[in-house]
Amino acid sequence: MKSSSSNSGFSAGESSLFSRLARDVRFWIVLAFLIRLIGITEAPLEMGHNWRQALTAMIARNFLQIEAQILYPRIDMAGEGSGIIGAEFPLFNYLIYLFAEAFGYSHWYGRLINLAVSSFGVYSFYALLRSHFSRQIAMRAALLLLCSIWFSFSRKIMPDTFSVALVIMGLHAAQLYLERGRFLHLILCCSALAGGMLSKIPAAALLAVFVLLPFARQWPADRRLWLLGAVGLAAASAVLWYFHWVPELIARHGYRLYFPKGLAEGWREILPLFDLYAKKFYFSGLNSYLAFGAAVAGAFWAIRKRHKAILAALLLVSLVFIAFTAKTGAVFATHNYYIIPFVPVLALLAALGLEWLSPKVAWALLGLIAIESTLNQWHDFFPREDQMHKLRLEGLMDEFVEPEALIVINGGPSPQEIYFANRRGWTLDVEDMDENRLDSLCTHGARYLIINRHRGEAAGGQHTLLSEDVDYRIYRMCDRSGIFGRLGFVLLE
Secondary structure, eight states, rough: OOOOOOOSSOOOTTHHHHHHHTTOOHHHHHHHHHTTTTTTTOEEEEESSSHHHHHHHHHHHHHHHHOTTOOOOOOOTTTTOOOOOSSOHHHHHHHHHHHHHOOOOOTTTHHHHHHHHHHHHHHHHHHHHHHSSSSSHHHOOOOOOOTSTTTHHTTSSHHHHHHHHHHHHHHHHHHHHHHHHOOHHHHHHHHHHHHHHHHOOGGGGGGGGGGGGGTTHHHHHHHHHHHHHHHHHOOOOOOOIIIHHHHHHHHOOOBOOOOOOHHHHHHHHHHHHHHHHHIIIITTTTTOOHHHHHHHHHHHHHHHHOHHHHHHHHHHHHHHHHHHHHHHHHHHOOEEEEEEGHHHHHHHHHHHGGSSOHHHHHHHHHHHHHHHHHHHHHGGGGGGGGGGGGGHHHHHHHHHSSSEEEEEETTOOOEEEEHHHOEEEEEEOOOGHHHHHHHHHHHTEEEEEEEGGOOOOOOOTSSSSEESSSSEEEEEEEEEEEEEHHHHHHOOO
């Protein structure tokens, strides 16, 4: 339903080029796209979630280096195992692989792919809201989404904004199908929804709005039926992947990316961390206290206007998303990017909240929100100088370590350093690298020990030192001197 307010907030007499551009949401989307190209070619060394980016890029690179089977995503830190892991459907990773197949491998392809898809997602969000609200509300909501956590995470090598953008595109295609009845839009809807849910299942929370579809009698019954069928088909693909194929991969290969909780178990984990949990909603999502205040005002605005359909849709999405948060447990409370599927809801509420104000005041406040939000994220655009030494790893490996040799590296639980080494093996904490553990890994095929000296020293006296500098020590493992040592090495082989 259309809001009664339709004033764009700009003077009708303005005719300058900038004023015309400023009234077009595409101008702001393109501008934000260009800004986020700053540092786009950097490796995943920035402060925020570099480990998750390294894992995403690792799976993509393994499609190129090992086998381009999309049903079998592989990691590098599985020791002598296959590395096949039960994870999200690797659509995003596979797109990175296709770029690498065409242009040669580089770390940053995922950044550009995510940025492009997420930018189209913002426009689809605007176009979708235009079907239900005034142009002013739709544009403000799109701008709020654009400068939310979306601003920084849409340029990361991660599928989070990528997946939500695909679902939003699917919702927009669904709206177009209801309006025009073209099967092309139905196909696009099904494909985009499936791609989004498969890439990251929490994005499915936005599909809760389809519960209201049988009651939307302004659309022909046959279109609503076809659309429900398309949504069901898309959902079935996600169910098949996450509840059949992922358990199959875990059973066969023993590695999983995530550990879902029961609802009660998840809430027991969340309650001691409730301050962090709440912060994801009141700050992390929109990266602005001002914006959250506007979102609270927006909820009251919708109630005051008695927009029952809007309130029902927002309530359904909120309930489903809260159930997802319980399934993730403490992980949601301690990782800011898990809020991303709910950010479009927060952006819409904040846009509605600005309706309490005069247009000029509302646009001024939106400007302050944009400044606050983007400044809160700007630090995450640049790699940390104290991490740049990791880019030397692959060169050192090429000099001292054969491509197929298994390594042990003191990278801790993060896959980042073994990814930059471009080798397979084990990544451990320094305190786990005692001689008994290293000798045990020798029996599993480990041949080189890599010590990042910035992370601490580990026992290397029983191994042959090959290289040492200010950043790294490289040892040949399982290489004892003397006849008994050599005999033991042969037996290990």
